[in-house]
Amino acid sequence: MSQDIWWASESFWRKNAIWVTAGSFVVLIFLTFDTVNQITAGGKRVPAYSVINHRISYEFDEKRNFQVPVIGVEEPLFGKKLTEQEAAALVSHGKLTTQAKNCMNCHTLLGNGAYYAPDLTKSWLDPSWGSKEVREQQMVEFLMNPQDRLHNGLGRRMPNLGITEPEARATVAFLKWMSSIDTNGFPANFKPIDQEN
Amino acid sequence: MTALGKLDSANLNGGQKLAVKYFTVAIALFGAQILFGLLAGLQYLYPDFLFGILDFSVNRMVHINAMVVWLLFGFLGSVYWLLEDESGVPVVGLGLGNLAFWIFTLAVVVVVVVYLLVQTGVGEQSSIWLINEGREYIEAPRWADIGIVVCVLVFFYNAAATFAKGRYTGIGGVLVLDLIALAGIYLAGMYYTPNISMDQHWWWWVIHLWVEATWEVLVGCLMAYGLIKTLGVRRKIVETWLYIEVALMFGSGILGLGHHYFWIGTPEYWFTIGGFFSALEPIPLVAMVVHAVFDAGHHKLKSSNNPALAWIIAQAFGNFFGAGVWGFMHTLPQINLYTHGTQWTASHGHFAFFGAYVTMVIAYFYLAIQKWRGGVYMSGNLIGAWKWKWALALLHIGMLMMTMAMLISGYEQSQIERAIEGSSWVGYFTAQAHPWFVQGMQWRQIGGWIFAAGFVLLAWDLLTIGKRETRPAQITTAAE
Numbered sequence: 001m002s003q004d005i006w007w008a009s010e011s012f013w014r015k016n017a018i019w020v021t022a023g024s025f026v027v028l029i030f031l032t033f034d035t036v037n038q039i040t041a042g043g044k045r046v047p048a049y050s051v052i053n054h055r056i057s058y059e060f061d062e063k064r065n066f067q068v069p070v071i072g073v074e075e076p077l078f079g080k081k082l083t084e085q086e087a088a089a090l091v092s093h094g095k096l097t098t099q100a101k102n103c104m105n106c107h108t109l110l111g112n113g114a115y116y117a118p119d120l121t122k123s124w125l126d127p128s129w130g131s132k133e134v135r136e137q138q139m140v141e142f143l144m145n146p147q148d149r150l151h152n153g154l155g156r157r158m159p160n161l162g163i164t165e166p167e168a169r170a171t172v173a174f175l176k177w178m179s180s181i182d183t184n185g186f187p188a189n190f191k192p193i194d195q196e197n
Numbered sequence: 198m199t200a201l202g203k204l205d206s207a208n209l210n211g212g213q214k215l216a217v218k219y220f221t222v223a224i225a226l227f228g229a230q231i232l233f234g235l236l237a238g239l240q241y242l243y244p245d246f247l248f249g250i251l252d253f254s255v256n257r258m259v260h261i262n263a264m265v266v267w268l269l270f271g272f273l274g275s276v277y278w279l280l281e282d283e284s285g286v287p288v289v290g291l292g293l294g295n296l297a298f299w300i301f302t303l304a305v306v307v308v309v310v311v312y313l314l315v316q317t318g319v320g321e322q323s324s325i326w327l328i329n330e331g332r333e334y335i336e337a338p339r340w341a342d343i344g345i346v347v348c349v350l351v352f353f354y355n356a357a358a359t360f361a362k363g364r365y366t367g368i369g370g371v372l373v374l375d376l377i378a379l380a381g382i383y384l385a386g387m388y389y390t391p392n393i394s395m396d397q398h399w400w401w402w403v404i405h406l407w408v409e410a411t412w413e414v415l416v417g418c419l420m421a422y423g424l425i426k427t428l429g430v431r432r433k434i435v436e437t438w439l440y441i442e443v444a445l446m447f448g449s450g451i452l453g454l455g456h457h458y459f460w461i462g463t464p465e466y467w468f469t470i471g472g473f474f475s476a477l478e479p480i481p482l483v484a485m486v487v488h489a490v491f492d493a494g495h496h497k498l499k500s501s502n503n504p505a506l507a508w509i510i511a512q513a514f515g516n517f518f519g520a521g522v523w524g525f526m527h528t529l530p531q532i533n534l535y536t537h538g539t540q541w542t543a544s545h546g547h548f549a550f551f552g553a554y555v556t557m558v559i560a561y562f563y564l565a566i567q568k569w570r571g572g573v574y575m576s577g578n579l580i581g582a583w584k585w586k587w588a589l590a591l592l593h594i595g596m597l598m599m600t601m602a603m604l605i606s607g608y609e610q611s612q613i614e615r616a617i618e619g620s621s622w623v624g625y626f627t628a629q630a631h632p633w634f635v636q637g638m639q640w641r642q643i644g645g646w647i648f649a650a651g652f653v654l655l656a657w658d659l660l661t662i663g664k665r666e667t668r669p670a671q672i673t674t675a676a677e
Contacts, residue, residue, distance in 0.1 A: 010367070010433060013440035017371075020444045024451035031470070039394040039462050046394045046462050092391035097320030099331030105254035110397060110461045111538035113333055116241070116253045118625040119538055128622045147249070152626035156244040159252045167320045178393055184468070186460035187620030188534050 041088075045182040049087040052077045052173050056180045058125055058192045066185025072195075077173055078136055087173070094174025097167045106158075109178070111186060117158065124172075124179040125192035132195050136172060143168040201571045202666050208571045212280040212288040212359075215295055217565055219274030222302055223558065224656060226267035229309075231649050233260040238645050241638045255316055258329070258336050259309065264550060265334055266305055271558030272415055273352055276372065278561060279422045280356060284363030290355050297351035304344045308337055325389065332396070334404055335386045342387050349380045367436035371443055372418045379411040394462030401457040408550075409478065409520075410450035416512065416557045417442045420485065423509050423560055427500040429673030430492045438488045445481035453478050459530045460537055468530045475528040479521030489513040501673045502567050502575045504585040504662070508560035511589065515552020523548050523600070535615040540637065541607035548600040551592075559655070566659055567670060574668035581665070584658035588651050595648025599641045606637030 006012055042048040047069075055072035076082070082090065098104070104113035107120050118126075128151070129135040142149060144165065146158035163171070206214055237256040239246050247256075280288055288294060311328055318324025325331065326339045337345065353376050360369040386403035390396050421435040455471025458464075489510055493500075500506040523545040527536040536542070563585070567575050610628045618624025628634055 008437070010437045010440065013437055013444060014367075017440045017443040017447070021447040021451070024447055028451055028454065031466075035398065035458070035463050035467075036395070038464050039392070039398060041392045041395075045464065046392060049391070088391065093320055095391040095393065095396075096322065096325070096389075100318040100320050100324035100329065102254045102258060102317055102329055102331050102336070104331055104333050105258045105336075106252075108538040109393060112397060112461070113538070114254070114257050115538065115540060115543060116237075116257070118622045119620055122620070123622075126622050151622075153630050154244060154626065156629070157248065159249055159254075161317055164319075170320065174391075174393075181394055181462040183460045183462060184465055186534060186537065187615065189616065189619035191619050191621060 047071065047177070047180045048084060049091045049177055050082060050084045051180045052087055052091070052176045053081050055195055056124065056176065057195055058122060058179070058190060064185070066188065067190060068182055068185070069180045071180060077176055078169065087177075090170050090173045091177045093167070094170035094172070094177075097163065097171050098174060101161045101163065110181070110183060116156070119187065120175060120178070121181075121183060122179050122187060122190055122192065124176045125190070127191065127193045129193060132193060135193065139172045139175070140165065140168040143171055201669060202573050202664050203571060204569055205571065206569070208568055210281045210287070211291045212277040212355075213565070213568065215288070215291065215298060216274040216278040217569060218295075218298055219270045219277065220562055220565055222305075223267045223270040223274060224562070224659070226263045226270065226305070227555075228652060228656070230260055230263035230267060231645075231652050233257075233263065235642075235645050235649060238638070238642045242635075242642060251313070252316075255312060259312055261334055262312070262336055263309075268412075268550070268554050268558060270301075271554075271561065272412075272419075274565075275419050275558065275561040276352070276356055276376075276415075278565060279368075279419075280359050283366050283369050283422065284359045286359060286363035288355055289358035289362055290351070293351050294355045297348040300344065301348040304341050304348075308341050311338070312336075322389070332386070332400055335400070339387065342383075346380065346383060346387075349376075349383070353377070353380055366432070367439060368418050368421050371414065371439055375411050375414045375418070379407065379415070382406045382411065397461045398458070398463060401454060405454045405457055406451070409453060410447060412554065413446050413450065413481070413516075413520075414443055416516070416553060417446070417485070419557050419561065420489065420509060420512065423505065423557075423564065424489065424492050426564060427502045427506040427509065427673070428492055428496040429501075430496065434492070435488075438484070442481050442484055442488075445477075445484060449474050449477035449480060456528050456530075456533070459533055472529045476525060478528075479517065479525050482517040482521040486513040486517050496673070499671070499673065500576060501671050502563055503577065503579065503582075504575060504589075504658075505560045505563040505567070507585075507589060508556050508563065511593070512553065512556035512560065515548070515556050517552075519545070519548030519550075519552030519600075535611040536607065539607045539610040539615070540603045540634075541611065544600050544603035544607055547603065548596065551596045562659055563662075566662060570663045570666075572670045573663035573666045574670055575663060575666075576671040579662075579666065581658075581661065584654060585662060588655035588658050591647055591651030591654060593651075595644045595646075595651055598644030598647060600644075602637045602640035602644060604637075606634045606641075609633040609637070 039046045051071055053076045055075040057070045057072055058067050059070050061068045106114050106117040109120050129138050143163050147160045233256045237253055237260055240253045315328050318328040328338055330336050330338055357373045360373055382403055385399045417439055421439045424430045424435050452470055453475035455467040456475035458467035458471055527533050527541050567573055609631055614624045614628035
């Protein structure tokens with residue numbers, strides 16, 4: 001019978017299962033330490049929250065062969081420069097708002113979520129806001145009263161989620177900060193809003 | 198023993214009495230999942246439908262949460278189902294297990310009522326503690342997270358203590374180790390951070406390591422026991438296969454986690470690691486197909502429970518195609534750049550959850566109802582067999598129609614929205630308005646209605662199958 005052959009035996013595969021699982025898990029733990037280190041806010045891939053004091057663009061990088069976020073000149077959100085603590089508090093308030101309002105069950109963030117509404121990864125840079133001068137105000141007004149603004153031919157609308165003005169401003173801060181994350185070129189071929197003076 | 202065909206709890210052991218409670222709630226939540234899926238699907242076609250009352254976000258959240266919870270209830274029930282039989286002793290701490298069931302069920306009801314009536318909160322910590330955590334699949338508020346962990350710990354205690362007191366079979370050993378991982382990993386999802394990259398990094402630990410690792414091993418255990426029960430396959434054979442599956446599943450699935458780390462801010466080395474290991478993920482699923490089909494053929498399809506065996510075979514193929522092939526199609530970063538976050542994902546998600554998990558839980562429903570009716574006959578020429586066959590057919594036709602329709606919409610989206618338009622909002626809506634996308638959503642809805650009809654027939658069948666049978670269950674050649 002086949003079970004007498006060593007490579008078809010129960011004990012061989014039991015040992016295999018244990019060693020393969022343990023080995024994979026150890027490798028995962030090592031990689032996790034490195035990854036967590038690299039994606040902590042304030043690093044190269046995920047900038048500090050005070051990045052919202054600056055212009056953020058999304059430009060093609062010849063060496064990496066895809067678009068990457070570029071942090072540019074000082075351009076404070078809502079015209080007010082924030083300290084690192086103030087910026088962190090504002091972005092956190094925005095993040096909590098996106099969770100409490102369940103944004104992720106219509107939209108995607110970094111490509112994850114639901115598919116009923118556009119991806120928000122680069123929403124701060126989307127040309128739909130018109131010009132960079134009116135963008136911030138447009139975003140706040142839209143978030144507070146989206147239900148009357150038909151913005152597509154499908155008749156699909158965003159409901160009024162009772163977002164207050166402070167919540168809307170915080171959400172804009174969160175979205176601006178999110179657009180500065182290095183997402184390895186996702187989304188590809190994106191054409192950002194014109195931000196040159 | 199009461200008369201054959203009569204539903205009587207005296208036919209069940211202690212663990213099985215608890216199992217059928219879990220199964221009953223699972224079926225009700227399965228119905229809820231389908232209902233809210235239909236509502237969300239209709240909103241793609243008629244955006245004003247229930248707008249401002251039950252918005253898409255609410256329907257979609259209930260749709261996916263009901264799925265996670267009913268499958269979890271199905272798994273818990275399945276483990277309680279086999280526990281006394283496998284270990285050879287009564288469940289240790291069954292009273293506590295029963296209490297946990299009622300707490301868990303009550304918590305689910307409260308969470309759903311809050312989802313439907315309160316829906317959203319203010320942008321403060323209190324909202325994610327009391328209303329909705331706003332993170333896909335694990336939306337349950339934090340208080341409920343803690344409740345879930347407590348209930349799962351009770352469940353783990355029941356399983357581990359019972360096997361420890363009785364005998365540790367191969368299935369029992371794998372199961373207990375898998376449950377440690379399953380419970381531990383859930384903790385990774387229970388914290389708040391403003392950093393969305395960090396948030397999604399740990400969030401995938403829960404979602405991926407549940408769905409693509411620990412849940413897969415759990416259904417491997419359920420399949421092993423199911424094959425012994427329905428076909429009488431020798432234990433040594435199924436347990437050797439189980440170890441092969443565990444080695445291949447964890448060997449590919451643990452580092453396969455990397456295929457979710459392409460675009461969320463995580464480093465570029467995940468392209469290679471995630472791409473390579475996730476591309477291997479279908480291999481254990483091939484092993485499961487070979488295993489199940491070979492055993493069924495070897496026993497000349499002579500089974501003690503035809504509907505259960507049919508669903509086990511459906512699981513082997515559904516898991517391979519839905520999770521394996523559909524996942525492989527867009528797992529490499531070179532294609533995933535254009536498919537990530539489109540209807541491709543929805544197509545894969547539907548087919549995979551159905552093929553890998555729904556099928557296996559339904560197989561256990563049939564195992565349960567057979568014994569609950571006193572070990573009634575469920576082999577060939579069963580009275581009223583058309584019902585289970587048509588339920589199986591309608592559920593599969595509906596699911597395949599939904600899967601193909603969403604895949605076509607996904608193709609169109611990745612081409613027009615992603616590749617050509619570069620994912621701008623105008624690009625998104627241009628793609629959503631395209632006739633090819635819209636037709637996909639229409640066919641998906643039709644598939645949804647067919648699936649719902651299959652569910653109604655399944656529920657009816659589970660209530661009636663074996664009722665008019667007077668023959669005892671066919672004995673399979675169980676040998677050690």
